[in-house]
Amino acid sequence: MTAETQASPTWVVEDQVAAAANAAPAALASSRGQRAEWLTRVALRLDEAGDDLVAVADAETHLSVDRLRGEVTRTTNQLRMFADVLDEGSYLEASVDVVGTIGGDGSQEIRRFLRPIGAVAVFSASNFPFAFSVAGGDTASALAAGCPVVVKAHSGHAELSRRTAAVVNQALDEVGAPYGIFGLVEGREAGLALAAAPPVRAVAFTGSLPGAEALMSAMSTREEPIPFFGELGSVNPVVITPGAALARAQELAAELVASFTLGGGQFCTKPGLVFVPSASSFANAVGERVESLPGMILLTERIAQSFDAAAGRLRSAGDVRALVHGAADDADVRVPVVLTTTIDNFLEHSDALLEEAFGPLTLLVEYRSLDEVITALARIGGSLTTTAHSEPEEDIDVLVTSLAERSGRVVFDGWPTGVSVTWGQHHGGPWPATTSQHTSVGATAIRRFLRPIAYQGAPSHVLPPDLTDAGLARLPHRRDGKWVRA
């Protein structure tokens, strides 16, 4: 069932971009209610097509039917969440200023809100064929903003991408969304052309640092620079305190193994680096549990090869031990890898040991004191998440400050691979975790595709409907800086 990428020729990319650019004025003119209807209809049709799509996705990605079913639900929930965001309306950040404006008589009052930036390009992720791909968070938030979207399919699930795009297009067509509001292209060259195309106003990307560098290089040829919203990689440090290791090593070991092997370890929030007390039984507990796990088929042959190479480099970074390193019979299968090293070796080889191995691998770093962990954390770049497992009586203030410096989500007594899809969720962090403050998860994802505009002294009949008195009556907004509820 797995299908090859059908590389889009240049004229197809140009056509899709032109169609998206031509749809931009109608998307700009659409109402919040209309866009909410686009999103809920897409969610409905995806739910209906879920079983068929999941079968295609499982054949292409080996991520398992159960996991993929859950991901469809997450994806349609995301679409419906943005319908709610549109309905609520405060994302527009509407405001009216009269006090202190020029003239002093209200004739030059300032009415401001956020407006869509125009057509945008969305690059699908390998590891979330639904939630971060064709109809994922980037697409949902861009359509919600009123921006036409051209998606670049991921080669790891080419057929699923085509089928999902067909469902999206049909749903959008049913509710009268503008022609050209959504398109799909395939292949590496098409992706580079898409990012460089003049009408594209922003690029949203989830993938590897090398992939991002190729895109950013293509974008550097643009006459007008545009934002690059990238999520590029993350080792997601976890700290197990001495107290936690003493109190519940077995339980934490089981949870870690479940977390770092979830989805074949192909999660951007996979705990790839775990600081554990050297005197504890934690490492052995992890090793024992991993031995009994089955081998895993990774998303693509290329990802499997990259995983092997990265695992090899990590193993050669000084004094690193593989707790488990059986070889699988089948060349397509990878066994989970647990590496251990000392904090001293980590500090000596931190550059090499901070490489993200995308797949089922985690590195345990054995420390003597939490002070050493603080020192080590200072060497680590940005991650999407950091995690602390501790006991209530332990003083972790300094540790938490350090963890908060290095990530956008600090998890306590939980695991980073569980991501709640809620209004305030954040999935981002300092470079290279993400390249922008707001990302593809949570309600503020929409903000990436909007820019402020202020109307000064505008006659009511030329204002966008949301900024007229009648529109503001239905919107939470500010008046002279003070919040006014709808």
Add this chain to the structure above:
Amino acid sequence: MTAETQASPTWVVEDQVAAAANAAPAALASSRGQRAEWLTRVALRLDEAGDDLVAVADAETHLSVDRLRGEVTRTTNQLRMFADVLDEGSYLEASVDVVGTIGGDGSQEIRRFLRPIGAVAVFSASNFPFAFSVAGGDTASALAAGCPVVVKAHSGHAELSRRTAAVVNQALDEVGAPYGIFGLVEGREAGLALAAAPPVRAVAFTGSLPGAEALMSAMSTREEPIPFFGELGSVNPVVITPGAALARAQELAAELVASFTLGGGQFCTKPGLVFVPSASSFANAVGERVESLPGMILLTERIAQSFDAAAGRLRSAGDVRALVHGAADDADVRVPVVLTTTIDNFLEHSDALLEEAFGPLTLLVEYRSLDEVITALARIGGSLTTTAHSEPEEDIDVLVTSLAERSGRVVFDGWPTGVSVTWGQHHGGPWPATTSQHTSVGATAIRRFLRPIAYQGAPSHVLPPDLTDAGLARLPHRRDGKWVRA
């Protein structure tokens, strides 16, 4: 009284950056109330020192004592506005999600807000020695966010920069702000080193496109990329409709002349391009009024030379006529320049005619129909502002749509050089007007210096005070996506 730049040697830049980086943890830990006190004390001391500072500024910039007095007031109002923003607190975008979080029992609830990004670099503008310089909007919003600031002084007002910095430092010291929270460096090389310094987390810049390119080039050597918040240039198109030209050509001509020569035409919102009906008396009315104006001393000799060169290039772009082009007796003085051309010549030479001439020059483009203006506007890059002067009975819907595409502020029956400093004001626009969605004017300026962080399942005692139940009780925030007032 004019003083030369005293170029900061490398070690001074390194010292200032290190001091700022060392101050970051204390700035992060400071309360909103403390930071509001920093800002109001700086405002107080600047107001007290106003007369002395204005005298220095006038000697260095020739911007006139009256204008500079007004600018001091604007600057201290900005500082106090950010104290209000801190007091109100919704800028933190605090939220709590319980519904739909992992576990389902509230043990892994998500508490999120925005936290400061760390030490930042601020580059002063030539043309606003107070409001966009040492203690201007960038500095005010960064300090409000909790970010230490290192300012690069502008060579056009070096002595004023030193004196202002001394006032700022003394005020911050009085109220116990952390040592190193504010610093100043001088000279081009120091500026490049500042932008490239690893501890600097963002660069805010107001200036020319070539200046920005030099900085961005220095920043491209960084191991970790950081955001560049730039305001780079703007021609600020104005459209006078046939109806407006017929009804009030004399009045509009007088207002245009006042606007494009304000501050020697050295405003980023100067109307540099004005579309006027070819059949009207508008151009002649402008020409007559300009003849009686005195010559102007520009901010620096370099700016004056650049102005002459740009004016020369504009005059040579095909069929361009200078309505007034008297020569001043004094080599330091520039006379205002009004150029006129036809819409056909503008379309033929639009690249050349869209150059921003920073100084007292405006280009009138004579059109036959508003359709021609729409065509011409499509050739124009982003501006900070666009403006329409029309009569109530005219249909300007298409025109307004076009103006809104090209700028971040659309002014109706007013002039763009008057900028209200209010909560919702916006001063930005598509490239090259600004490089980011949020800029140095208005309350959202603070957002540039903040990044989201989510705490998942955090024990109350490790949460930042604003995110505890007690803190949230004093903050407007969201709970499961719904607004809750303080």
